[in-house]
Amino acid sequence: MANHQELADFIKSVHINLRLRSREIGAEAAWEEHCKDHQKLEKYAVTMKELATVHWEKNIKIHSDQSGILWVVDKCNWYFFGEGKGLFISKELKMASRYSMTCDFNNVVFGKRISLLDVGSCYNPLSHFPNIVTTAIDLEPADKNVLRCDFLLVEIGDQLVVEDNSFCKQLPKEGYDAILFSLLLEYLPSPRQRFSACKKAMKLLKKGGLLLILTPDSKHETANSRLARQWRLALASLGMWMLTTEKLKHLRCFTFVKAHDKQIIENWLMFQKVDISFDEAIAIPQDKNPYDDFNCRETELSTSHVDNNFMPNTFSQIIGVEDIFDE
């Protein structure tokens, strides 16, 4: 078994190589090249699974109330079976009345178990929770229950289409109660690709459905608040309200809800100061990192401060829930 640092270095080197390559030849071409490197993708999958299940698992046992995965389960239970959904509906109604509009919630029905699409799942960590039925997809699955799929390319249609070799060809439109992007967006090298992933999530979610985003952030509560605001506006332009944002020690966790009526959120957006194009707005601090200290292209690297945020784990305390509608 490799040690934690070796595994972490390899993961970071893959992310950084992809970002640097994307600067050289453009994000689309770099992505295509990356996806053809099956050996690297396979090594990434095995490494990520080992990091999470062997090394991070130990910490989860000590801090069981603070793991990223348990945060997701907790948030889903709060939203679908606790007060979250009702809270959201009353807020959206209040917002509708501000614009003299009405909002119809009759077509929103969720079952007793949450259907959740885990994008970039790696090893399907949510498979053991009784309230959640997962569809787990990944570029390179690390578990037999994960479907092979490039979320950026997958088609959207009437139903889930899986080919013989567990290749997911199509996902169902408005087919999911919840979608999870756990450490997914920063893997994608450009803001446009991240925006396009969020756009796809919007199409796949039911109205009133939940998009949960976990992204590495080890800085203090407000350090990345400008970026967080950009994300909020970009997601709003797609028709999703930011419901909560919580800063854990190494993570920022967001929940967004697909609006029941897109017109209401469009009205809200008209009154916001928007100084960036939405498809460039899902930026991350690493986009501006020159990586001057990144000399070795494959397995070894001198550590980058920003990318260290990804490591070593996904825990810490929850320190607050923001009210979405109060500026």
Ligand SMILES: C[S@@+](CC[C@H](N)C(=O)[O-])C[C@H]1O[C@@H](n2cnc3c(N)ncnc32)[C@H](O)[C@@H]1O
């Ligand atoms: C940093 S790992 C996170 C794994 C897991 N979600 C977690 O939180 O521990 C990112 C994962 O996203 C997958 N991924 C990246 N881009 C993807 C895409 N376009 N479609 C599907 N999976 C993708 C990678 O293969 C990798 O397994």
